[in-house]
Amino acid sequence: MLRLRSRLAVSAALASLTFAAAATAQRLLVDVTGKWTFSVVTENGTGTPGVTLKQTGETLTGTYESRMLGPRDLEGTVKGDSIRFVLKGGEVALAFMGVIDSPTTMRGLVDFAGQGGATFTAKKAE
Numbered sequence: 001m002l003r004l005r006s007r008l009a010v011s012a013a014l015a016s017l018t019f020a021a022a023a024t025a026q027r028l029l030v031d032v033t034g035k036w037t038f039s040v041v042t043e044n045g046t047g048t049p050g051v052t053l054k055q056t057g058e059t060l061t062g063t064y065e066s067r068m069l070g071p072r073d074l075e076g077t078v079k080g081d082s083i084r085f086v087l088k089g090g091e092v093a094l095a096f097m098g099v100i101d102s103p104t105t106m107r108g109l110v111d112f113a114g115q116g117g118a119t120f121t122a123k124k125a126e
Contacts, residue, residue, distance in 0.1 A: 030103050031055050032078060035125040040066075040110060042118040051122070060085050064094075083108070096120065 036051045049066035051074075060076040064087050076085025076096070083106060087094045098108020104124040111117050 030078075030081070030100050032060070032083065032100065032106070032124075036106075036122045037125060038120050038122045040118050040120045042116070069094075098122075 032053045033055045034053060036053060038047075038049050038051055040047045040049065047066055047068060049064055049069075051062060051064050053060060053062040055078055058077050058079055060074075060078050060083070062074050062085075063071055064074050065071045069087070069090060069092065072087040072090055074085045074087050076083065078100070081100045082098070083100055084095070084097045086096070093113040095111045095113075096108060097111070098106050098120065100106045105122065107121045108119070109117055110120055
């Protein structure tokens with residue numbers, strides 16, 4: 001009887017771990033490919049750039065377009081629920097580091113090459 005209880009306890013623990021691993025794996029399979037509207041909040045105001053992302057595995061490429069900076073290419077990575085990308089070219093180097101909250105939302109910080117920063121939120125276009 002004791003062996004049966006031990007086996008049931010082990011089976012329950014394994015089932016729980018399997019469920020947790022499946023939930024984590026599902027969260028990690030988010031593909032951010034598509035068009036996004038960002039809200040970048042600085043001490044000088046809020047900008048709403050349009051961002052188009054293309055994810056291939058963990059590699060991220062795309063374009064960022066704002067009224068202030070115009071169009072810029074970007075490249076970065078997606079690892080689990082973390083996203084990171086930098087804008088290429090231009091005078092101001094921007095690095096975005098954030099968390100993917102859901103398949104349609106993300107949030108994080110922007111670093112202006114060590115010269116200040118901002119926060120961002122983003123929503124995927126439908």
